[in-house]
């Protein structure tokens with residue numbers, strides 16, 4: 001049972017991964033609390049945040065894990081991935097390098113996580129369209145090749161943040177039902 005004795009039918013662990021400063025913590029803050037901060041400090045302490053939502057008349061508690069400044073290659077521990085049924089692989093559309101590192105993150109994810117994990121590739125910061133360095137089609141093509149879902153988001157103006165989480169959570173829901 002969750003807050004207010006609401007019955008919880010499912011708890012789904014979803015992990016956020018990707019380079020530092022791509023917006024993982026702000027995406028989570030937008031989803032969990034509908035808040036955004038432009039001067040967000042590097043993630044401190046908090047392991048995960050939750051939000052309970054209803055999918056096909058069942059209540060699903062999404063437990064979203066955020067890296068606590070462990071974004072260096074291979075620094076994320078296997079405990080982080082343990083039990084995860086979904087993953088959000090985030091890059092910054094204004095920083096090409098953050099997209100070029102995605103294959104590494106994917107490799108790391110696939111070596112640590114369950115093989116049936118549901119993955120979405122997320123290009124964040126679409127509000128900075130005038131600084132775009134990663135064409136949408138490049139990411140779309142990569143996602144297709146790797147069998148990932150794909151969306152572009154803005155944690156700042158809230159575009160597609162809800163959709164990105166719902167895409168992952170609904171797919172997980174359909175797999176377990």
Ligand code: GDP
Nearest residue numbers: 020021022023024025026037038125154155156
């Ligand atoms: P993390 O290291 O991946 O957790 O990145 P943060 O969430 O801490 O964000 C890094 C910086 O990018 C912060 O200054 C955020 O305010 C900013 N940021 C995050 N998301 C967005 C976004 O969608 N648009 C813009 N313009 N800035 C963002």
Ligand code: MG
Nearest residue numbers: 024025042043
């Ligand atoms: Mg962070």
